[in-house]
Amino acid sequence: MAMKINESIVSEHVEIKVFLGVVGAIFKQLYNGSPVPKEHLEQIHIFITNYIDSFHHVKEENILFAYLEKYKMYGKDDLVGELKADHTMGRMLITSLTDAIDIYTPDDKELGKEIATTLQLFSSTLTHHICREESELIPYLEESLSDNQKITIEQEYADLQEDFELSKRELSKLEQLVIYYDIDVEACKKC
Ligand SMILES: [Fe+2]
Ligand SMILES: [Fe+2]
Secondary structure, three states: OOOOOHHHHHHHHHHHHHHHHHHHHHHHHHHOOOOOOHHHHHHHHHHHHHHHHHHHHHHHHHHHHHHHHHHOOHHHHHHHHHHHHHHHHHHHHHHHHHHHHHHHOOOOHHHHHHHHHHHHHHHHHHHHHHHHHHHHHHHHHHOOHHHHHHHHHHHHHHHHHEEEEEEEEHHHHHHHHHHOOOOOOHHHHHO
């Protein structure tokens, strides 16, 4: 059987989908004008910045997409360009969230709605993005890369993983939010 290399990317997607379940619950609350504890917004901001952007997206950009270029696999050029653009869009939304969360107070319903809208935009972009990576990019890579190329990529994944002990910490905080907002984890994983 051909070797598979992208299981870690897919398992990170599962964590991100569960996280987006939490984001959905927070969106509803804020959008309905209900307050959300400021520390929960700070926690989701940390998860987006540290886990999704600095860990997962950087891993894709610096290793996966970079190797596509290195191995001259131009068949998915447009797709990779679009996926990179989604990452950039995510970063722009993070900047706007950073400023808004910084000044948020639970009695500020208007700002709460603004944050909710940004979170929703982030969430829908990312859901679509993950779906394209899983249905278009990853099957193409698993099929097209040689075993030697896969071993090189896998080694780089492993090295990066070691540098990112913090990602485990982010995941344990995510668990607390999942419990607080009573998120149906299995339903999130399916979407
Ligand atoms: Fe991505
Ligand atoms: Fe991804």
